[in-house]
Amino acid sequence: MSLTLYIHPLASFCHKVLIALYENETEFDTEIVDFADLGSTAALLDKWPVGKIPVLHDSKAGQTVPETSIIIEYLQSNYPGAIRLLPADPKARLDVRLWDRFYDLYVSVPVQKIVTDRIRPAHANDPHGVAEARSTLDRAYGMIDAHLRSRRWATGEDFTMADCAALPALFFASIVHPFPGDREHLKAYLQRLLDRPSVQRVIAEARPYFSMFPYRDAMPEHYLGIS
Template sequence: MSLTLYLHPLASFCHKVLIALYENDTPFTQKIVDLGDPQSALQVTGRWPVGKIPVLEDTARNRIVPETSIIIEYLDRYYPGPVPLLPEEPEAALDTRLWDRFFDQYVQVPMQKIVIDRIRPPGAADPHGVAEARDILRTAYGMIEGQMAGRDWAVGGDFSLADCAAAPGLFFAAVVEPFPADHPNLAAYFERLLARPSVARALAEARPYFDMFPYRDAMPARFLAQ
């Protein structure tokens, strides 16, 4: 087995890549990294000094592949399966990359800002930054509501890279900043994502670690049930 993914099971960006791997039943090995432990963190920093997870190692092709979107495109090109995650048609591919970046930058990033602020040391909280992050999420929710009108998946008719990005971001964002009641398209899209077997598997593997999530007290009971 040539593929190894260095990850943490609670990290939403790691879930994004896991979903892509599970969509195509791609064989790989998981190695859990504790970035708070310097020895464990070396598994990542020794391969990608920026120290961000996940990182994919492909011994068959002698490649280290960082950054979630690049990892998924790499898998789509060199380890394709029955579910193409990036359309061949150029315009559709551009739209897919656009919505992939959208979910990363305007859902996952502000969600993480809110989460991390809760565990800052006393006196180091950033209420203004958190308020800005909540505003970004609410704007993103409105844009997703419009995008999802009359469609099942983020771009076109098929599950794609964009949906791999959407699922973990929306899962944790919905906990820290619940969806508005008047966004039925967003809510329905979220339920379709949760029902997708690849997404359900990634979340099931994360569940034992939910006690580490700073907003664990706000998680709906259905997400905590085994």
């Protein structure tokens, strides 16, 4: 198989690419990166010295592709499937890219700030940075809720790369900074995402690793498969 994706099943940015792959039933292998293992880390660094995951390696093309949005665009160009995750229309494509970046930068990034602060040594906590992250999430929730009043998916009626980004962002955000009760459009959108088969597969694969998540105690029972 020519495609290998370097991942960790608990990593939200990896979920984004996995959803794209599963949406189009693209064949690929996975290589789980264990950063505590020197050999596993070295294999990743050999492909992408920055050391961030996910990274896609295409042995057929002899090419390594980092960064989630670039990976998904690469897959559409070189391994297209039935679901077009980036529209052909230039204006619509820009809208998808905008909301893809929005979910990455203004939901996923502040979530990571909150999560990593929980596992810092007590003397190294950053309460000001966490407060800023929570404020960013509050602002993002309001913008998303308003944006979704007339849309089924992130940018309209079609599932796109922006929705691939939205699921892991909102899934973990809903745990570490729950949505306010009046964000009904946002809550309904997350549920639509959770009902999608590609998303259910990603979460099922991540579930055995949830014990490693610093906010495991705050996870709703239905996220844990308890219902």
